Amino acid sequence: MIARKPTTTPSETSALAAMSQIRQPLWIFDIDRSRVHWANTSAMEIWSATSLEELKARDMAKDMSAAVRNRLLQYQDDFESQPGTSFCETWTLYPANQPRSLQVLFSGYRLADGRMAMLCESLGVHHADPDNLRSAEALTYTSVMITLYHADGYALYRNPASRAAAPESGLVHRQRFLFPSEYDELVTNVERSGEGRVVTKIRTSRGDRWHELTARKCRDAVTGHVAWLVSEVDVNDLKTSEARAQYLAHHDTLTGLPNRSSVARRFQERLAEIDRRGGRATLVHIDLDHFKNVNDTLGHAVGDELLVHVASRLRQVLRGEDLLARLGGDEFLVLAAGTEGGDHAATLADSLMGALAPTTFVGDTHVRVTPTMGISLFPRDGRDIETLMRHADMAMFRAKTNGRNGVAFFTSDLDEKIRSRVKLENDLRVAIDEGQFEVHYQPRVDSRTNQVCGAESLVRWNHPRRGMVLPGEFIAVCEESGLIGTLGAFVLEQAARQQSAWKAQGHDLAISVNLSPRQLADPRLIETIEEIVARTECDPRRLELEITESVLLGNDDKTTHLLKALRAMGFSISIDDFGTGYSNLAYLEKYPIDGLKIDRAFVAALDRASPIADLIVTMCQMLKLKTVAEGVETDEQLRWLREKGCYEYQGFLFSPAVPAKTFERFLKPPTITVVERA
Ligand code: C2E
Ligand code: MG
Numbered sequence: 001m002i003a004r005k006p007t008t009t010p011s012e013t014s015a016l017a018a019m020s021q022i023r024q025p026l027w028i029f030d031i032d033r034s035r036v037h038w039a040n041t042s043a044m045e046i047w048s049a050t051s052l053e054e055l056k057a058r059d060m061a062k063d064m065s066a067a068v069r070n071r072l073l074q075y076q077d078d079f080e081s082q083p084g085t086s087f088c089e090t091w092t093l094y095p096a097n098q099p100r101s102l103q104v105l106f107s108g109y110r111l112a113d114g115r116m117a118m119l120c121e122s123l124g125v126h127h128a129d130p131d132n133l134r135s136a137e138a139l140t141y142t143s144v145m146i147t148l149y150h151a152d153g154y155a156l157y158r159n160p161a162s163r164a165a166a167p168e169s170g171l172v173h174r175q176r177f178l179f180p181s182e183y184d185e186l187v188t189n190v191e192r193s194g195e196g197r198v199v200t201k202i203r204t205s206r207g208d209r210w211h212e213l214t215a216r217k218c219r220d221a222v223t224g225h226v227a228w229l230v231s232e233v234d235v236n237d238l239k240t241s242e243a244r245a246q247y248l249a250h251h252d253t254l255t256g257l258p259n260r261s262s263v264a265r266r267f268q269e270r271l272a273e274i275d276r277r278g279g280r281a282t283l284v285h286i287d288l289d290h291f292k293n294v295n296d297t298l299g300h301a302v303g304d305e306l307l308v309h310v311a312s313r314l315r316q317v318l319r320g321e322d323l324l325a326r327l328g329g330d331e332f333l334v335l336a337a338g339t340e341g342g343d344h345a346a347t348l349a350d351s352l353m354g355a356l357a358p359t360t361f362v363g364d365t366h367v368r369v370t371p372t373m374g375i376s377l378f379p380r381d382g383r384d385i386e387t388l389m390r391h392a393d394m395a396m397f398r399a400k401t402n403g404r405n406g407v408a409f410f411t412s413d414l415d416e417k418i419r420s421r422v423k424l425e426n427d428l429r430v431a432i433d434e435g436q437f438e439v440h441y442q443p444r445v446d447s448r449t450n451q452v453c454g455a456e457s458l459v460r461w462n463h464p465r466r467g468m469v470l471p472g473e474f475i476a477v478c479e480e481s482g483l484i485g486t487l488g489a490f491v492l493e494q495a496a497r498q499q500s501a502w503k504a505q506g507h508d509l510a511i512s513v514n515l516s517p518r519q520l521a522d523p524r525l526i527e528t529i530e531e532i533v534a535r536t537e538c539d540p541r542r543l544e545l546e547i548t549e550s551v552l553l554g555n556d557d558k559t560t561h562l563l564k565a566l567r568a569m570g571f572s573i574s575i576d577d578f579g580t581g582y583s584n585l586a587y588l589e590k591y592p593i594d595g596l597k598i599d600r601a602f603v604a605a606l607d608r609a610s611p612i613a614d615l616i617v618t619m620c621q622m623l624k625l626k627t628v629a630e631g632v633e634t635d636e637q638l639r640w641l642r643e644k645g646c647y648e649y650q651g652f653l654f655s656p657a658v659p660a661k662t663f664e665r666f667l668k669p670p671t672i673t674v675v676e677r678a
């Protein structure tokens, strides 16, 4: 409000002249300007003023606290909005720095220029004892809202803070509660124990706000009637930040879906509801296949955008009452009540699959993600959410083993299978720690001379009880659990060491090592290999890295870079088990590849005159790739290979993989074998 210079009109002059006659101290306080506008003689005495002019000249704002200032502005509003309002309070003035406590009645006074000022009427000097005075002051200035309510809910007294917070319309206490049931509960507690406390939403002059409210039963000191003394503290900011923290704690900020921590409670509650109705339900654990590739190749921003799309597509095929949560990463969880008739779970899985089937446009590319889903059924597979989640997870594991982009249901035998898989994983960790792995070497033989020209290093698990365990039993688990990183590095280091050692003995052998897709995806692979080369002083030109066709799927610049980097270090690259994977011939030209290993299935098929091995050998010759035949078991197979111009083979016909010491028997006397690179 802009304070204009106060003027005194003739009618005001006569009003003031009349008030001058009154013996009771009276003064008018200009709230906007924080100055006395007028005072009668008795008031001037109270203020120890030498003259009216001197009193009017005093700047009261100087010693005025913000609390008093706000309170005066509140009074000004009250006088404007509720004409005739007056308040009586004990006020302590400090004329000449001496405290003087007065009982003062305040009411609105319209100045000649139209502004609202305050007429102050002293009802006498207050002679209360100092403690009372101080408590009255405290009551006046505190930000705690203190109200004395009549038993029927009308306010008998409000301190200034309470008055400021009360909405304009004179609501009874219960009407101030946004949730009246909380008021009723408070009443019950106060009736029972004399006191009650609640944190609840209250209608206030500043809108609906969170108040912490303590109510105590007492008596009105004036009438002696039963009353309620209520003190309230505004905890709105605290409560909103708490609510935000709660929301954040229970929601995934990216998709806005409930997160893992809220699943336990919300999903369990829904399950209990379904149970009460005697219903059935389906829990679906959804995992996006190879989502990591999206993050790695297109960046995290695109990955995030894709997750948001996935969440909304899943939501679209669900009914309103079905629950959807994001468990973290690329995992989602759905709980849907079963419907009567039909196979609800299978239908649900179909529609979830269907929802994700179309490609999504994110960043500036079309991306397709396929889900793998594990399903458990309530109540058949479990009665509580933890069990159902565990079982859906196991089903998911089965779906992944079946080759992803599919659905699997939990069955009781899975439990046992998973248990043994978990045990296997633990045993493998121990095996790595305790050095139970060793590397065997299968001779690679020149089909023309029958001389050993190299070796493939194949890992073996020398199990303390079971003896020698073959990789078929554990490589996949190592791959899935990430243990392959450590194991693969171990095998490579052993092979590199062996290459060095044989070289020193005069045997120049090319040694091949299998690299798993997970190893190739490890950003530290090059670094790890460099360290191994440095440590073992091997010759990388005599080491061959065998990769699988799956690694070459898709047009991946990263793979090209990686393979080029490995080749730049001297390694040669060959594709293992060729013909069993995707066999996209285009990548044979696209990627830097030195050779192929024909899968033993085709070699075995030679006995049935398979044209595929023929085709592969011819193709390799055209592309000038070195060809190695795997799994050669018969002389006929060897003869055929030789005739076809495939000059290198491995197989039981010559020898299975054996320990290095045994292998050396094939080498004596030392020979220098020259392996031609195609
Ligand atoms: P692979 O790389 O294709 O290795 C050839 C497999 O064929 C070996 O099985 C070998 O013992 C077997 N084999 C060789 N000649 C014959 C034959 O004449 N007849 C038959 N029936 N089989 C023959 P192994 O050692 O059991 O290894 C199986 C697979 O495990 C390997 O196939 C390879 O994919 C993987 N593997 C072995 N060691 C490692 C390793 O250190 N790292 C990784 N990532 N994978 C490994
Ligand atoms: Mg191999």
Ligand code: MG
Pocket (backbone or CB within 6 Å): 576, 577, 597, 599, 630
């Ligand atoms: Mg192979």
